[in-house]
Structure formats: structure tokens, C-alpha cells
Amino acid sequence: MGESIKSVVTPVHxxxxxxxxxxxxxxxxxxxxxxxxxGECPSCQRVYVPPRGSCPxxxxxxxxxxxxxxxxxxxxxxxxxxxxxxxxxxxxxxxVSVLLDGxxxxxxxxxxxxxxxxxxxxxxxKARWVDDEKLGPTIASIECFxxxxxxxxxxxxxxxxx
Amino acid sequence: MRDVAIVSFAQSNCAKETERNExxxxxxxxxxxxxxxxLPRSExxxxxxxxxxxxxxxxxxxxxxxxxxxAWPPIKESHVEQDGAWALYEAWVxxxxxxxxxxxxxxxxxxAAGDLAEVLALTLxxxxxAPLWPDADSIAALQARAFLxxxxxxxxxxxxxxxxxxxxxxxxxxxxxxxxxxADELLAAxxxxxxxxxxxCPINCDGATAMVIVAGERAKKVVPRPVWIRxxxxxxxxxxxxxxxxxxxxxxxxAAGKAGVGRDRIDFAEIYAPYTHQELILKEALGLTGxxxxxxxxxxxxxxxxxxxxxxxxxxxxxxxxxxxxxRAVAHATQGPALQQNLVCVLEGE
Numbered sequence: 325m326g327e328s329i330k331s332v333v334t335p336v337h338x339x340x341x342x343x344x345x346x347x348x349x350x351x352x353x354x355x356x357x358x359x360x361x362x363g364e365c366p367s368c369q370r371v372y373v374p375p376r377g378s379c380p381x382x383x384x385x386x387x388x389x390x391x392x393x394x395x396x397x398x399x400x401x402x403x404x405x406x407x408x409x410x411x412x413x414x415x416x417x418x419x420v421s422v423l424l425d426g427x428x429x430x431x432x433x434x435x436x437x438x439x440x441x442x443x444x445x446x447x448x449x450k451a452r453w454v455d456d457e458k459l460g461p462t463i464a465s466i467e468c469f470x471x472x473x474x475x476x477x478x479x480x481x482x483x484x485x486x
Numbered sequence: 487m488r489d490v491a492i493v494s495f496a497q498s499n500c501a502k503e504t505e506r507n508e509x510x511x512x513x514x515x516x517x518x519x520x521x522x523x524x525l526p527r528s529e530x531x532x533x534x535x536x537x538x539x540x541x542x543x544x545x546x547x548x549x550x551x552x553x554x555x556x557a558w559p560p561i562k563e564s565h566v567e568q569d570g571a572w573a574l575y576e577a578w579v580x581x582x583x584x585x586x587x588x589x590x591x592x593x594x595x596x597x598a599a600g601d602l603a604e605v606l607a608l609t610l611x612x613x614x615x616a617p618l619w620p621d622a623d624s625i626a627a628l629q630a631r632a633f634l635x636x637x638x639x640x641x642x643x644x645x646x647x648x649x650x651x652x653x654x655x656x657x658x659x660x661x662x663x664x665x666x667x668x669a670d671e672l673l674a675a676x677x678x679x680x681x682x683x684x685x686x687c688p689i690n691c692d693g694a695t696a697m698v699i700v701a702g703e704r705a706k707k708v709v710p711r712p713v714w715i716r717x718x719x720x721x722x723x724x725x726x727x728x729x730x731x732x733x734x735x736x737x738x739x740x741a742a743g744k745a746g747v748g749r750d751r752i753d754f755a756e757i758y759a760p761y762t763h764q765e766l767i768l769k770e771a772l773g774l775t776g777x778x779x780x781x782x783x784x785x786x787x788x789x790x791x792x793x794x795x796x797x798x799x800x801x802x803x804x805x806x807x808x809x810x811x812x813x814r815a816v817a818h819a820t821q822g823p824a825l826q827q828n829l830v831c832v833l834e835g836e
Contacts, residue, residue: 348507383517383555
């Protein structure tokens with residue numbers, strides 16, 4: 325008997341050209357111009373941000389483009405204290421679910437440039453865009469969200485999303 | 487057994503989709519099939535899809551596809567990592583349980599996102615075959631060579647399959663390759679992987695398919711001519727190529743017997759044969775003799791929408807029966823290298 329083979333290494337590497345789709349592409353192109361573009365459902369009028377091209381409740385195309393505000397409300401949050409390989413945010417930082425004004429569902433991002441103990445549900449925040457020369461069709465065009473200084477939103481205005 | 491019928495079918499054009507994502511391709515197709523079924527979406531009891539996350543390169547990509555279906559309020563839903571024909575099988579079984587009376591079946595595939603030759607190599611034995619990265623055309627060519635040697639058929643016989651498929655495709659609006667060519671013209675082309683030339687291999691493209699099935703008397707109330715699934719069965723051959731007789735398709739033979747192909751006359755057959763020689767192997771395995779029209783749509787050689795092509799064979803056959811161009815048909819789907827897995831169903835018009 326030869327030495328037993330305990331493992332084999334068979335590397336697999338596949339590359340894909342991902343198509344974001346027409347709706348998400350419009351959203352990404354908007355970010356390069358500091359605009360946040362959603363898609364409105366013609367049936368229930370919800371505005372999806374980022375749009376994926378359809379309303380999953382009504383199963384119809386969200387063909388109408390709608391610009392939403394870059395101001396919003398924190399509907400929930402968590403303080404992250406462990407490093408992640410692909411993120412270079414200084415620890416700890418707050419990841420948040422932000423309901424942008426005019427949007428029908430919240431949006432994932434981070435809050436920075438504010439004491440973490442002040443991050444709270446209902447807090448009003450605004451997008452901090454990267455410098456113009458760094459803008460591109462990517463969510464990274466928004467560097468982070470920062471407090472806007474507006475009074476906290478009433479719980480009733482976002483309780484559906486918390 | 488409960489009688490189950492296909493009441494509607496829709497498919498997208500087979501195309502290279504570089505802009506739309508899978509949901510955007512699916513939406514109009516699902517909407518068309520649901521509308522044609524005459525059933526309100528909320529009354530469809532079960533939803534089952536077929537797709538492969540390997541084609542998209544995204545884990546659980548099939549979950550996102552539910553955006554095209556309307557999954558809120560929550561629906562009963564399932565998925566197979568297979569061609570949509572197997573999703574139809576699962577839905578048919580679900581209707582057999584009596585738990586639901588109708589189902590939406592859909593499938594989608596974008597072959598263009600990754601390198602298809604590499605992606606399909608991962609369907610092979612991961613230890614001893616896949617590390618060599620054989621492409622699908624080469625695997626099929628091994629089968630073709632063995633088939634030609636054993637049967638005495640020639641490359642011209644294979645070319646004739648392509649000639650007929652492209653001629654029939656002229657009346658199929660979804661076909662990519664269509665027109666009148668001669669075997670001599672095709673045989674003048676170089677080999678892709680001998681003995682196969684380009685015309686022997688599928689035209690891979692992107693697309694989506696949707697179908698609605700309904701059980702019992704209700705099917706007759708929703709459409710004028712439901713197409714009954716008289717029998718449906720699927721079987722697999724061993725995955726290791728070396729242990730199989732590649733010149734036959736025993737899994738198809740068994741599935742055809744179980745589905746009842748030989749029980750009555752067959753007017754035409756829609757066979758999912760991505761390669762020309764595979765049509766000849768499958769025709770034999772299905773027991774189809776001279777008089778049966780094969781692939782009036784043109785089949786997989788003229789429009790190979792991965793993950794949808796098998797469901798399209800069943801749908802194309804059903805649509806043909808609904809249109810009154812035949813009463814009883816065989817539809818077949820395959821998956822895996824060199825016809826490893828096969829599904830056969832027998833369809834009959836009301």
C-alpha cells in the first residue's frame with residue numbers, strides 16, 4: 325500500500341461579466357452624477373432604491389425613474405467592531421439602514437464622522453459624496469452618511485422599515 | 487394519477503442579453519404565461535423554477551429571480567438546479583399530491599456572463615475529470631465519434647440533421663439560426679472538435695421560459711384546448727463517462743417506457759439534442775420511427791437557451807398541439823455531459 329491520499333487540490337477560478345440590469349445600471353450611472361435614482365412601481369407606487377427592475381410585491385416592471393433625496397432617516401443600525409477583509413473603515417463604525425426621503429425601502433450604508441454613541445433610530449443623515457474626480461458608477465461614490473442636523477424623525481414615519 | 491394539463495406557455499427570444507438582468511428578462515415572460523392561463527396570479531397554488539447559479543456566478547441567484555413572480559404575500563415556492571423541465575416535473579408531482587391545483591413553472595439562463603466552456607466543465611467529476619477542464623463540445627465529440635463508428639452513420643448524416651433543423655426553424659420566431667443550407671455547404675466548414683463542426687453544436691444564448699399547469703376539470707375551464715401531460719418520467723445515467731455506453735441513452739429508454747411513449751401513435755417529437763448526433767441517439771432511445779416529425783421548432787441546434795431549452799421543448803410541443811397541429815407528442819429534455827440525465831413526457835391535446 326502506498327501512502328494514503330488525504331486530499332487533492334483542484335483550483336477553480338471563474339470570471340463573470342455581471343450585468344447589473346437596465347434599472348440598476350441607471351441607478352449606478354446616477355451615482356456618478358451625485359444623483360440617487362429609484363424605480364417606482366406603477367401599481368403600488370413604492371419607490372425601490374436601488375431598483376432591480378421590478379416590484380417583487382406586484383411583479384410588474386418599475387419602469388418609471390424617480391430621483392430620491394440624498395437625505396434620509398436611520399431606521400436601524402449596528403456598531404461593527406470586527407474587521408472585514410474587503411472594508412477599510414476604521415473600527416468601530418456604524419452600519420445603518422437608511423430610508424432616503426422619497427424611497428419606499430431602506431438602503432444599506434455606513435455612518436461616520438459622528439460619535440458612535442449618538443447613532444440612533446430616527447436620526448436624520450445625509451450622504452457625504454466623494455470628491456468629484458472620484459465619482460463613478462458605484463455605490464462607493466457615497467463615502468458615507470453623516471448627521472444632517474435635522475430633528476429626529478417620528479417613529480411612525482419609518483416603523484414599517486425598522 | 488391526477489390529470490394535469492399545460493394551459494399556457496411563453497418564452498423570450500433567444501438572444502445575447504448584455505443589458506437586462508435575469509429578472510428583467512423573466513418579467514414579461516412570466517406575465518405573458520400567467521395572463522394566457524386565465525388564472526389570477528393569487529390563485530396559482532405553487533411556483534417552481536429551474537436555473538443554475540453557476541451560470542450567473544452568484545450564490546442563491548435564483549432567490550432574487552422571485553422578484554419577477556410577485557412573492558409577497560408569501561407563496562409556496564421551490565427551485566431545481568436544473569433545466570426548467572425538471573421544475574415542471576416537481577410541479578407535476580406537487581399537483582399529484584392534491585395539495586394544490588395549479589402551478590407556475592419558469593426557468594432562465596444567461597450563458598454569456600461567464601466562460602461557458604469552463605462553467606460546464608464543472609458538471610464533470612470534480613477529482614479526475616474537471617481538473618482537465620474539458621469543454622462541452624469535446625465531451626460531445628467523444629460521444630459522436632463512438633456513435634459514428636458503431637452505427638456506420640457519417641458526418642453527412644449529422645449535417646442533414648442541422649439542415650433540417652434550420653429549415654424548420656424558419657417558422658420559429660424564437661430561433662437564432664434559420665434558413666436553407668445544404669449538407670455540402672456545412673461539411674465544407676472546419677471541425678470544432680472532430681467529428682463535430684459548428685453546425686453540429688448548439689447556438690448558446692440567453693433567455694427565459696414560463697408555463698402554467700392546472701389539474702383536472704379546471705384546466706378545461708381556463709383554456710379552450712388544454713394539453714394533458716399523459717406521462718412524465720426522468721432518469722439518470724452514471725456521471726462517469728467511462729462506465730457508460732455513450733452511443734445509447736439507457737436513461738431515455740427507461741423514461742420513455744415509464745412515460746408511455748409507445749402506448750399510442752406519436753404525431754411529432756420535440757427533442758432537446760444540443761448536438762446533431764444526440765438527436766439520432768435520442769430518436770432511437772425514444773423508439774421513434776420514420777413517420778414521426780422531429781423538432782418542428784428546429785430544436786436546440788437553432789436556439790440553445792441554457793436551463794430553458796428543455797422546458798421550451800415541452801412548451802413548443804404543447805403550443806403546437808394547442809394550435810391544432812397535432813394531437814399527441816413526445817417532449818424530451820436533457821442535462822449533463824453527453825446526455826447524462828433525461829426527462830421524457832407525453833403530451834396530448836384535449
